Amino acid sequence: MTIAVYGLGKMGLPLAAVFADHGANVIGVDINERVVEMVNKGENHVKEEPGLDELVRRNVEEGRLRATTDGVWAAKSADVMIILVPTLADDRGNLKLEPVYDVANKIAKGLEKGDIVITEATMPPGTTESLIPILEKSGLKLGEFGLAHAPERTMTGTAIRDITGQYPKIVGASDERTLEAVIGLYETINRKGVIPMSSIKAAEAVKVFEGVYRDVNIALANELALWCEEHGLDALEIFNAANTQPYCHLHMPGAGVGGHCIPVYPWFVISLAKKTNPRLIKTAREINDSMPHHIVELTIRGLNEVGKPLKGSNVLVLGLTFRGGVREFTKSPAIDVIKELKEWGARVFTYDPLCNEEDAKRFGAEWKEDFKDVDAIVIVTDHKEFKDLNLEEIAKQVRNRVIVDGRNILDPRKAEKLGFVYLRVGRVF
Ligand SMILES: NC(=O)c1ccc[n+]([C@@H]2O[C@H](COP(=O)([O-])OP(=O)(O)OC[C@H]3O[C@@H](n4cnc5c(N)ncnc54)[C@H](O)[C@@H]3O)[C@@H](O)[C@H]2O)c1
Numbered sequence: 001m002t003i004a005v006y007g008l009g010k011m012g013l014p015l016a017a018v019f020a021d022h023g024a025n026v027i028g029v030d031i032n033e034r035v036v037e038m039v040n041k042g043e044n045h046v047k048e049e050p051g052l053d054e055l056v057r058r059n060v061e062e063g064r065l066r067a068t069t070d071g072v073w074a075a076k077s078a079d080v081m082i083i084l085v086p087t088l089a090d091d092r093g094n095l096k097l098e099p100v101y102d103v104a105n106k107i108a109k110g111l112e113k114g115d116i117v118i119t120e121a122t123m124p125p126g127t128t129e130s131l132i133p134i135l136e137k138s139g140l141k142l143g144e145f146g147l148a149h150a151p152e153r154t155m156t157g158t159a160i161r162d163i164t165g166q167y168p169k170i171v172g173a174s175d176e177r178t179l180e181a182v183i184g185l186y187e188t189i190n191r192k193g194v195i196p197m198s199s200i201k202a203a204e205a206v207k208v209f210e211g212v213y214r215d216v217n218i219a220l221a222n223e224l225a226l227w228c229e230e231h232g233l234d235a236l237e238i239f240n241a242a243n244t245q246p247y248c249h250l251h252m253p254g255a256g257v258g259g260h261c262i263p264v265y266p267w268f269v270i271s272l273a274k275k276t277n278p279r280l281i282k283t284a285r286e287i288n289d290s291m292p293h294h295i296v297e298l299t300i301r302g303l304n305e306v307g308k309p310l311k312g313s314n315v316l317v318l319g320l321t322f323r324g325g326v327r328e329f330t331k332s333p334a335i336d337v338i339k340e341l342k343e344w345g346a347r348v349f350t351y352d353p354l355c356n357e358e359d360a361k362r363f364g365a366e367w368k369e370d371f372k373d374v375d376a377i378v379i380v381t382d383h384k385e386f387k388d389l390n391l392e393e394i395a396k397q398v399r400n401r402v403i404v405d406g407r408n409i410l411d412p413r414k415a416e417k418l419g420f421v422y423l424r425v426g427r428v429f
Protein backbone atom coordinates (compact mmCIF):
# COMPACT_ATOMS: atom_id res chain seq x y z
CA MET A 1 0.00 0.00 0.00
CA THR A 2 1.26 3.51 -0.76
CA ILE A 3 0.44 6.09 1.90
CA ALA A 4 1.00 9.84 1.54
CA VAL A 5 1.35 11.80 4.81
CA TYR A 6 0.82 15.55 4.38
CA GLY A 7 2.71 17.47 7.07
CA LEU A 8 6.07 16.07 8.26
CA GLY A 9 6.09 17.83 11.63
CA LYS A 10 6.09 16.62 15.24
CA MET A 11 3.16 14.36 14.44
CA GLY A 12 3.44 13.66 10.71
CA LEU A 13 7.04 12.48 10.60
CA PRO A 14 6.64 9.90 13.38
CA LEU A 15 3.44 8.61 11.73
CA ALA A 16 5.10 8.37 8.30
CA ALA A 17 8.09 6.54 9.78
CA VAL A 18 5.90 4.11 11.73
CA PHE A 19 3.79 3.23 8.65
CA ALA A 20 7.00 2.71 6.63
CA ASP A 21 8.43 0.57 9.41
CA HIS A 22 5.35 -1.65 9.17
CA GLY A 23 5.95 -2.23 5.46
CA ALA A 24 3.94 0.50 3.75
CA ASN A 25 5.44 2.54 0.94
CA VAL A 26 5.26 6.06 2.37
CA ILE A 27 5.52 9.44 0.66
CA GLY A 28 5.85 12.35 3.07
CA VAL A 29 4.68 15.74 1.79
CA ASP A 30 5.72 19.06 3.28
CA ILE A 31 5.90 22.66 2.06
CA ASN A 32 9.13 23.16 3.97
CA GLU A 33 11.91 22.25 1.55
CA ARG A 34 14.47 21.94 4.35
CA VAL A 35 12.32 19.28 6.00
CA VAL A 36 11.90 17.41 2.70
CA GLU A 37 15.65 17.56 2.05
CA MET A 38 16.52 16.33 5.53
CA VAL A 39 14.07 13.42 5.39
CA ASN A 40 15.35 12.33 1.97
CA LYS A 41 18.82 12.25 3.48
CA GLY A 42 17.44 10.02 6.22
CA GLU A 43 17.66 12.79 8.79
CA ASN A 44 15.05 13.59 11.45
CA HIS A 45 14.29 17.22 12.37
CA VAL A 46 11.97 16.43 15.30
CA LYS A 47 14.69 16.23 17.92
CA GLU A 48 12.32 15.82 20.85
CA GLU A 49 11.11 12.41 19.68
CA PRO A 50 13.15 9.54 21.14
CA GLY A 51 13.77 6.77 18.57
CA LEU A 52 12.70 8.83 15.58
CA ASP A 53 16.24 9.40 14.27
CA GLU A 54 16.76 5.66 13.77
CA LEU A 55 13.23 5.03 12.46
CA VAL A 56 13.58 7.71 9.78
CA ARG A 57 17.15 6.74 8.83
CA ARG A 58 16.39 3.04 8.48
CA ASN A 59 13.16 3.44 6.49
CA VAL A 60 14.61 6.02 4.12
CA GLU A 61 17.68 3.83 3.61
CA GLU A 62 15.50 0.79 2.87
CA GLY A 63 13.46 2.82 0.40
CA ARG A 64 10.10 2.72 2.19
CA LEU A 65 10.03 6.41 3.15
CA ARG A 66 10.70 9.41 0.95
CA ALA A 67 9.59 13.06 1.00
CA THR A 68 8.47 15.61 -1.57
CA THR A 69 6.98 19.09 -1.75
CA ASP A 70 4.77 17.91 -4.64
CA GLY A 71 1.43 17.16 -3.02
CA VAL A 72 -0.30 16.44 -6.33
CA TRP A 73 2.24 13.82 -7.45
CA ALA A 74 2.00 12.23 -4.00
CA ALA A 75 -1.79 11.96 -4.33
CA LYS A 76 -1.47 10.40 -7.78
CA SER A 77 0.97 7.81 -6.40
CA ALA A 78 -0.81 7.02 -3.14
CA ASP A 79 -3.84 4.88 -2.25
CA VAL A 80 -4.31 6.57 1.14
CA MET A 81 -3.69 10.27 1.80
CA ILE A 82 -3.38 11.39 5.45
CA ILE A 83 -3.68 15.08 6.35
CA LEU A 84 -1.60 16.00 9.41
CA VAL A 85 -0.84 19.71 8.98
CA PRO A 86 -1.38 22.43 11.63
CA THR A 87 -4.94 23.35 12.66
CA LEU A 88 -4.77 26.50 14.75
CA ALA A 89 -6.79 29.45 16.04
CA ASP A 90 -5.58 33.02 16.50
CA ASP A 91 -5.68 34.87 19.85
CA ARG A 92 -9.29 35.88 19.25
CA GLY A 93 -10.26 32.29 18.50
CA ASN A 94 -10.61 32.65 14.74
CA LEU A 95 -9.88 29.28 13.16
CA LYS A 96 -6.82 29.03 10.90
CA LEU A 97 -7.39 25.97 8.72
CA GLU A 98 -5.77 27.14 5.48
CA PRO A 99 -3.15 24.37 5.50
CA VAL A 100 -5.92 21.74 5.54
CA TYR A 101 -7.71 23.29 2.55
CA ASP A 102 -4.43 23.74 0.71
CA VAL A 103 -3.71 20.02 1.07
CA ALA A 104 -7.27 19.03 0.10
CA ASN A 105 -6.95 21.02 -3.12
CA LYS A 106 -3.68 19.28 -3.95
CA ILE A 107 -5.12 15.85 -3.18
CA ALA A 108 -8.12 16.59 -5.44
CA LYS A 109 -5.72 16.94 -8.36
CA GLY A 110 -4.40 13.43 -7.84
CA LEU A 111 -7.35 11.55 -6.35
CA GLU A 112 -8.19 8.25 -7.99
CA LYS A 113 -11.12 5.82 -7.71
CA GLY A 114 -10.85 3.69 -4.58
CA ASP A 115 -8.48 6.09 -2.80
CA ILE A 116 -9.07 7.00 0.85
CA VAL A 117 -8.49 10.45 2.40
CA ILE A 118 -7.95 10.51 6.17
CA THR A 119 -7.67 13.62 8.32
CA GLU A 120 -5.53 13.00 11.43
CA ALA A 121 -5.00 16.65 12.32
CA THR A 122 -7.32 17.75 15.11
CA MET A 123 -10.38 19.20 13.40
CA PRO A 124 -13.29 21.42 14.41
CA PRO A 125 -16.12 18.85 14.14
CA GLY A 126 -17.55 18.99 10.62
CA THR A 127 -14.33 20.19 9.00
CA THR A 128 -13.38 16.85 7.45
CA GLU A 129 -16.74 16.65 5.64
CA SER A 130 -16.35 20.29 4.54
CA LEU A 131 -13.52 18.98 2.33
CA ILE A 132 -15.92 16.86 0.22
CA PRO A 133 -16.72 19.58 -2.37
CA ILE A 134 -12.99 20.24 -2.76
CA LEU A 135 -12.15 16.54 -3.15
CA GLU A 136 -15.03 16.12 -5.63
CA LYS A 137 -13.28 18.67 -7.86
CA SER A 138 -11.34 15.53 -8.85
CA GLY A 139 -14.43 14.50 -10.83
CA LEU A 140 -15.03 11.63 -8.40
CA LYS A 141 -18.08 11.55 -6.10
CA LEU A 142 -17.81 10.61 -2.41
CA GLY A 143 -18.30 6.87 -2.41
CA GLU A 144 -15.94 6.49 -5.35
CA PHE A 145 -13.33 7.57 -2.82
CA GLY A 146 -13.47 7.15 0.94
CA LEU A 147 -13.20 9.82 3.64
CA ALA A 148 -12.31 9.30 7.32
CA HIS A 149 -11.10 11.05 10.46
CA ALA A 150 -8.62 9.33 12.79
CA PRO A 151 -7.19 11.85 15.27
CA GLU A 152 -3.66 11.74 16.63
CA ARG A 153 -4.05 10.92 20.35
CA THR A 154 -0.45 11.55 21.31
CA MET A 155 1.99 14.26 22.30
CA THR A 156 5.50 15.25 21.40
CA GLY A 157 8.00 13.08 23.24
CA THR A 158 5.84 9.95 23.23
CA ALA A 159 4.53 9.98 19.63
CA ILE A 160 6.06 6.68 18.49
CA ARG A 161 4.93 4.91 21.67
CA ASP A 162 1.41 6.34 21.35
CA ILE A 163 1.00 5.81 17.58
CA THR A 164 1.95 2.14 17.95
CA GLY A 165 -0.45 1.47 20.77
CA GLN A 166 -0.70 3.46 23.97
CA TYR A 167 -4.43 4.13 23.48
CA PRO A 168 -7.00 2.75 20.99
CA LYS A 169 -7.23 4.65 17.70
CA ILE A 170 -10.50 6.52 17.13
CA VAL A 171 -11.93 6.23 13.59
CA GLY A 172 -15.00 7.64 11.87
CA ALA A 173 -15.61 7.11 8.12
CA SER A 174 -17.92 8.05 5.25
CA ASP A 175 -19.14 4.49 4.64
CA GLU A 176 -18.81 0.93 5.95
CA ARG A 177 -16.25 -0.18 3.37
CA THR A 178 -14.00 2.79 4.12
CA LEU A 179 -14.41 2.24 7.84
CA GLU A 180 -13.33 -1.36 7.47
CA ALA A 181 -10.32 -0.44 5.34
CA VAL A 182 -9.20 2.29 7.74
CA ILE A 183 -9.63 0.02 10.77
CA GLY A 184 -7.43 -2.53 9.00
CA LEU A 185 -4.85 0.15 8.25
CA TYR A 186 -4.52 1.26 11.89
CA GLU A 187 -4.68 -2.23 13.33
CA THR A 188 -1.42 -2.93 11.52
CA ILE A 189 0.36 -0.22 13.55
CA ASN A 190 -1.68 0.19 16.75
CA ARG A 191 -1.69 -2.83 19.03
CA LYS A 192 -4.38 -1.23 21.22
CA GLY A 193 -6.86 -1.57 18.33
CA VAL A 194 -9.48 0.79 16.98
CA ILE A 195 -12.71 2.31 18.35
CA PRO A 196 -15.07 2.81 15.37
CA MET A 197 -17.32 5.87 15.74
CA SER A 198 -20.79 6.31 14.25
CA SER A 199 -19.67 9.24 12.11
CA ILE A 200 -16.69 11.32 11.02
CA LYS A 201 -17.99 14.23 13.08
CA ALA A 202 -18.20 12.07 16.20
CA ALA A 203 -14.57 11.04 15.72
CA GLU A 204 -13.53 14.70 15.37
CA ALA A 205 -15.39 15.55 18.58
CA VAL A 206 -13.58 12.84 20.56
CA LYS A 207 -10.18 14.46 20.12
CA VAL A 208 -11.46 18.01 20.59
CA PHE A 209 -13.31 17.06 23.78
CA GLU A 210 -10.16 15.44 25.21
CA GLY A 211 -8.43 18.79 24.84
CA VAL A 212 -11.37 20.84 26.16
CA TYR A 213 -11.55 18.56 29.20
CA ARG A 214 -7.92 19.37 29.90
CA ASP A 215 -8.21 23.15 29.42
CA VAL A 216 -11.31 23.40 31.65
CA ASN A 217 -9.69 21.27 34.35
CA ILE A 218 -6.51 23.31 34.30
CA ALA A 219 -8.68 26.42 34.71
CA LEU A 220 -10.44 24.81 37.70
CA ALA A 221 -7.02 24.10 39.26
CA ASN A 222 -5.96 27.71 38.67
CA GLU A 223 -9.17 29.13 40.12
CA LEU A 224 -8.97 26.96 43.26
CA ALA A 225 -5.27 27.84 43.60
CA LEU A 226 -6.07 31.57 43.61
CA TRP A 227 -8.63 30.88 46.34
CA CYS A 228 -5.94 29.03 48.32
CA GLU A 229 -3.63 32.04 48.05
CA GLU A 230 -6.36 34.20 49.60
CA HIS A 231 -6.81 31.74 52.46
CA GLY A 232 -3.13 31.07 53.16
CA LEU A 233 -3.40 27.45 52.04
CA ASP A 234 -1.06 25.34 49.87
CA ALA A 235 -3.15 24.31 46.84
CA LEU A 236 -0.90 21.40 45.85
CA GLU A 237 -1.02 19.89 49.33
CA ILE A 238 -4.82 19.96 49.11
CA PHE A 239 -5.02 18.80 45.45
CA ASN A 240 -2.71 15.84 46.05
CA ALA A 241 -4.81 14.74 49.01
CA ALA A 242 -8.11 15.27 47.15
CA ASN A 243 -6.83 13.26 44.17
CA THR A 244 -6.31 10.17 46.30
CA GLN A 245 -9.89 9.11 45.59
CA PRO A 246 -10.75 8.06 42.01
CA TYR A 247 -13.41 10.68 41.25
CA CYS A 248 -11.15 13.68 41.63
CA HIS A 249 -8.49 14.62 39.07
CA LEU A 250 -7.49 18.16 40.01
CA HIS A 251 -4.89 19.31 37.47
CA MET A 252 -1.83 21.50 38.09
CA PRO A 253 -2.16 25.27 38.64
CA GLY A 254 0.56 27.30 36.94
CA ALA A 255 1.82 30.03 34.63
CA GLY A 256 -0.80 29.38 31.96
CA VAL A 257 -1.72 27.07 29.07
CA GLY A 258 0.42 27.12 25.94
CA GLY A 259 0.94 25.01 22.84
CA HIS A 260 -1.02 24.55 19.64
CA CYS A 261 -3.40 22.03 21.17
CA ILE A 262 -4.97 22.71 24.53
CA PRO A 263 -5.49 26.49 24.21
CA VAL A 264 -6.75 26.00 20.62
CA TYR A 265 -9.25 23.14 20.74
CA PRO A 266 -11.78 25.00 22.97
CA TRP A 267 -12.14 27.54 20.14
CA PHE A 268 -13.18 24.68 17.84
CA VAL A 269 -16.21 24.20 20.11
CA ILE A 270 -16.85 27.90 20.86
CA SER A 271 -16.70 28.99 17.22
CA LEU A 272 -19.21 26.31 16.14
CA ALA A 273 -21.73 27.02 18.92
CA LYS A 274 -24.75 28.80 17.38
CA LYS A 275 -27.66 28.15 19.80
CA THR A 276 -25.74 26.91 22.85
CA ASN A 277 -23.47 29.27 24.77
CA PRO A 278 -20.27 27.46 25.89
CA ARG A 279 -19.69 29.95 28.71
CA LEU A 280 -17.85 27.41 30.92
CA ILE A 281 -15.35 26.72 28.13
CA LYS A 282 -14.97 30.44 27.35
CA THR A 283 -14.47 31.33 31.02
CA ALA A 284 -11.87 28.59 31.37
CA ARG A 285 -9.93 30.11 28.47
CA GLU A 286 -10.07 33.52 30.18
CA ILE A 287 -8.86 32.09 33.49
CA ASN A 288 -5.94 30.25 31.88
CA ASP A 289 -4.98 33.27 29.78
CA SER A 290 -4.91 35.42 32.93
CA MET A 291 -2.27 33.26 34.62
CA PRO A 292 0.81 34.93 33.08
CA HIS A 293 -0.42 38.19 34.65
CA HIS A 294 -0.77 36.41 37.99
CA ILE A 295 2.85 35.24 37.69
CA VAL A 296 3.87 38.89 37.36
CA GLU A 297 1.77 39.74 40.45
CA LEU A 298 3.57 37.00 42.39
CA THR A 299 6.92 38.43 41.22
CA ILE A 300 5.96 41.89 42.51
CA ARG A 301 4.86 40.29 45.78
CA GLY A 302 8.13 38.38 46.15
CA LEU A 303 10.29 41.43 45.44
CA ASN A 304 8.24 43.41 47.97
CA GLU A 305 9.27 40.87 50.58
CA VAL A 306 12.91 41.84 49.97
CA GLY A 307 12.10 45.54 49.70
CA LYS A 308 12.71 45.77 45.94
CA PRO A 309 10.29 47.38 43.51
CA LEU A 310 9.87 45.40 40.28
CA LYS A 311 10.93 48.53 38.42
CA GLY A 312 14.70 48.35 37.93
CA SER A 313 14.99 44.78 39.20
CA ASN A 314 16.83 42.05 37.27
CA VAL A 315 14.35 39.23 36.64
CA LEU A 316 15.49 35.90 35.16
CA VAL A 317 12.68 34.05 33.38
CA LEU A 318 13.47 30.32 33.19
CA GLY A 319 11.76 28.76 30.16
CA LEU A 320 10.52 30.14 26.82
CA THR A 321 8.86 27.03 25.33
CA PHE A 322 5.21 26.26 26.18
CA ARG A 323 6.08 23.11 28.12
CA GLY A 324 9.16 21.18 29.17
CA GLY A 325 11.03 19.05 26.66
CA VAL A 326 9.40 20.51 23.54
CA ARG A 327 10.85 23.32 21.43
CA GLU A 328 7.48 24.87 20.61
CA PHE A 329 6.55 28.51 21.33
CA THR A 330 2.89 28.71 20.26
CA LYS A 331 0.98 30.66 22.92
CA SER A 332 3.81 30.08 25.41
CA PRO A 333 3.00 31.83 28.75
CA ALA A 334 6.59 33.16 28.73
CA ILE A 335 5.59 35.58 25.95
CA ASP A 336 3.10 37.47 28.14
CA VAL A 337 5.18 37.15 31.33
CA ILE A 338 8.23 38.77 29.69
CA LYS A 339 6.12 41.46 28.01
CA GLU A 340 4.40 42.52 31.24
CA LEU A 341 7.58 42.39 33.36
CA LYS A 342 9.16 44.82 30.91
CA GLU A 343 6.09 47.06 31.00
CA TRP A 344 6.65 47.32 34.76
CA GLY A 345 10.23 48.49 34.11
CA ALA A 346 12.07 45.30 35.07
CA ARG A 347 15.21 44.26 33.20
CA VAL A 348 14.28 40.80 31.90
CA PHE A 349 16.76 38.01 31.28
CA THR A 350 15.96 34.49 30.15
CA TYR A 351 17.37 31.00 29.78
CA ASP A 352 15.85 27.86 28.21
CA PRO A 353 17.80 24.61 27.56
CA LEU A 354 16.06 24.18 24.16
CA CYS A 355 16.64 27.78 23.07
CA ASN A 356 19.40 30.24 22.20
CA GLU A 357 20.19 33.97 22.16
CA GLU A 358 18.13 34.45 18.95
CA ASP A 359 15.04 33.04 20.64
CA ALA A 360 15.61 35.30 23.64
CA LYS A 361 15.76 38.34 21.36
CA ARG A 362 12.50 37.33 19.66
CA PHE A 363 10.91 37.26 23.12
CA GLY A 364 12.44 40.68 23.95
CA ALA A 365 14.61 39.32 26.76
CA GLU A 366 18.38 39.17 27.32
CA TRP A 367 20.00 35.71 27.18
CA LYS A 368 21.71 34.80 30.48
CA GLU A 369 23.38 31.56 31.50
CA ASP A 370 24.20 32.41 35.12
CA PHE A 371 22.38 33.84 38.17
CA LYS A 372 24.68 36.82 38.92
CA ASP A 373 22.87 39.97 40.11
CA VAL A 374 19.44 38.41 39.69
CA ASP A 375 16.72 39.79 41.99
CA ALA A 376 13.99 37.28 41.14
CA ILE A 377 13.90 33.92 39.33
CA VAL A 378 10.59 33.17 37.55
CA ILE A 379 10.08 29.59 36.30
CA VAL A 380 7.48 29.38 33.51
CA THR A 381 8.40 26.08 31.79
CA ASP A 382 8.77 22.65 33.41
CA HIS A 383 12.03 21.62 31.70
CA LYS A 384 13.53 18.71 33.58
CA GLU A 385 16.81 20.70 33.78
CA PHE A 386 15.06 23.16 36.11
CA LYS A 387 14.03 20.39 38.47
CA ASP A 388 17.70 19.86 39.40
CA LEU A 389 18.67 23.53 39.91
CA ASN A 390 21.53 23.79 42.41
CA LEU A 391 19.81 26.16 44.85
CA GLU A 392 22.80 26.23 47.23
CA GLU A 393 24.98 27.55 44.40
CA ILE A 394 22.30 29.90 43.08
CA ALA A 395 21.71 31.38 46.56
CA LYS A 396 25.32 32.61 46.50
CA GLN A 397 25.07 34.17 43.03
CA VAL A 398 21.77 36.06 43.11
CA ARG A 399 21.47 39.60 44.40
CA ASN A 400 18.08 38.86 46.03
CA ARG A 401 16.60 35.48 46.85
CA VAL A 402 13.15 35.39 45.27
CA ILE A 403 11.70 32.43 43.34
CA VAL A 404 8.33 32.38 41.58
CA ASP A 405 7.88 28.73 40.64
CA GLY A 406 5.22 28.88 37.91
CA ARG A 407 5.42 25.13 37.26
CA ASN A 408 5.61 23.81 40.82
CA ILE A 409 8.87 22.00 40.20
CA LEU A 410 11.04 23.06 43.20
CA ASP A 411 10.70 22.03 46.85
CA PRO A 412 9.43 25.08 48.80
CA ARG A 413 10.96 24.01 52.09
CA LYS A 414 14.39 23.49 50.54
CA ALA A 415 14.24 26.92 48.90
CA GLU A 416 13.05 28.60 52.09
CA LYS A 417 15.78 26.90 54.15
CA LEU A 418 18.28 28.59 51.80
CA GLY A 419 16.70 31.97 52.51
CA PHE A 420 14.63 32.25 49.34
CA VAL A 421 11.23 33.93 49.28
CA TYR A 422 9.40 31.13 47.45
CA LEU A 423 6.01 31.63 45.79
CA ARG A 424 3.98 29.47 43.41
CA VAL A 425 0.43 29.64 42.11
CA GLY A 426 -1.64 28.49 45.08
CA ARG A 427 1.03 28.99 47.76
CA VAL A 428 2.12 32.50 48.77
CA PHE A 429 3.05 32.21 52.43
N1 LIG B 1 2.18 18.25 18.64
C1 LIG B 1 1.34 17.55 19.39
O1 LIG B 1 1.58 17.24 20.58
C2 LIG B 1 0.05 17.09 18.80
C3 LIG B 1 -0.60 16.03 19.43
C4 LIG B 1 -1.80 15.57 18.87
C5 LIG B 1 -2.34 16.18 17.76
N2 LIG B 1 -1.67 17.22 17.18
C6 LIG B 1 -2.27 17.80 15.97
O2 LIG B 1 -1.45 17.41 14.83
C7 LIG B 1 -1.53 18.41 13.82
C8 LIG B 1 -0.13 18.77 13.37
O3 LIG B 1 0.55 19.24 14.49
P1 LIG B 1 2.14 19.17 14.59
O4 LIG B 1 2.47 19.33 16.03
O5 LIG B 1 2.69 18.01 13.83
O6 LIG B 1 2.56 20.52 13.80
P2 LIG B 1 4.03 20.95 13.36
O7 LIG B 1 3.98 22.43 13.26
O8 LIG B 1 5.05 20.28 14.20
O9 LIG B 1 4.17 20.31 11.88
C9 LIG B 1 3.35 20.73 10.82
C10 LIG B 1 4.09 20.43 9.52
O10 LIG B 1 3.19 20.66 8.45
C11 LIG B 1 3.86 21.38 7.43
N3 LIG B 1 2.86 22.10 6.66
C12 LIG B 1 2.22 23.25 6.99
N4 LIG B 1 1.36 23.59 5.99
C13 LIG B 1 1.44 22.61 5.05
C14 LIG B 1 0.80 22.39 3.80
N5 LIG B 1 -0.11 23.25 3.34
N6 LIG B 1 1.13 21.28 3.09
C15 LIG B 1 2.06 20.40 3.57
N7 LIG B 1 2.71 20.56 4.74
C16 LIG B 1 2.39 21.66 5.46
C17 LIG B 1 4.83 22.28 8.16
O11 LIG B 1 5.88 22.68 7.29
C18 LIG B 1 5.29 21.37 9.30
O12 LIG B 1 6.41 20.61 8.90
C19 LIG B 1 -2.31 19.58 14.45
O13 LIG B 1 -3.66 19.46 14.05
C20 LIG B 1 -2.26 19.29 15.95
O14 LIG B 1 -3.41 19.78 16.63
C21 LIG B 1 -0.49 17.70 17.66
Ligand SMILES: CC(=O)N[C@@H]1[C@@H](OP(=O)(O)OP(=O)(O)OC[C@H]2O[C@@H](n3ccc(=O)[nH]c3=O)[C@H](O)[C@@H]2O)O[C@H](CO)[C@@H](O)[C@@H]1O
Binds near residue numbers: 122156251
Ligand atom coordinates in the same frame (compact mmCIF):
# COMPACT_ATOMS: atom_id res chain seq x y z
C1 LIG C 1 -1.29 15.06 27.92
C2 LIG C 1 -2.66 15.38 27.42
O1 LIG C 1 -3.65 14.99 27.92
N1 LIG C 1 -2.77 16.15 26.31
C3 LIG C 1 -1.66 16.31 25.48
C4 LIG C 1 -1.56 17.73 25.02
O2 LIG C 1 -0.21 17.85 24.80
P1 LIG C 1 0.52 19.26 24.99
O3 LIG C 1 1.81 19.07 24.27
O4 LIG C 1 -0.37 20.39 24.60
O5 LIG C 1 0.87 19.35 26.57
P2 LIG C 1 -0.03 19.52 27.88
O6 LIG C 1 0.60 18.69 28.93
O7 LIG C 1 -1.47 19.30 27.62
O8 LIG C 1 0.23 21.08 28.28
C5 LIG C 1 -0.43 22.12 27.62
C6 LIG C 1 -0.18 23.39 28.46
O9 LIG C 1 -0.93 23.32 29.69
C7 LIG C 1 -0.07 23.47 30.82
N2 LIG C 1 -0.59 22.58 31.86
C8 LIG C 1 -0.70 21.26 31.62
C9 LIG C 1 -1.24 20.42 32.58
C10 LIG C 1 -1.68 20.97 33.81
O10 LIG C 1 -2.17 20.27 34.71
N3 LIG C 1 -1.53 22.31 34.01
C11 LIG C 1 -1.02 23.14 33.07
O11 LIG C 1 -0.90 24.36 33.28
C12 LIG C 1 1.32 23.09 30.31
O12 LIG C 1 2.32 23.76 31.03
C13 LIG C 1 1.27 23.59 28.87
O13 LIG C 1 1.58 24.97 28.79
O14 LIG C 1 -2.27 18.02 23.86
C14 LIG C 1 -1.98 17.10 22.79
C15 LIG C 1 -2.51 17.63 21.49
O15 LIG C 1 -3.79 17.26 21.24
C16 LIG C 1 -2.62 15.81 23.25
O16 LIG C 1 -2.68 14.90 22.16
C17 LIG C 1 -1.76 15.31 24.33
O17 LIG C 1 -2.27 14.05 24.79
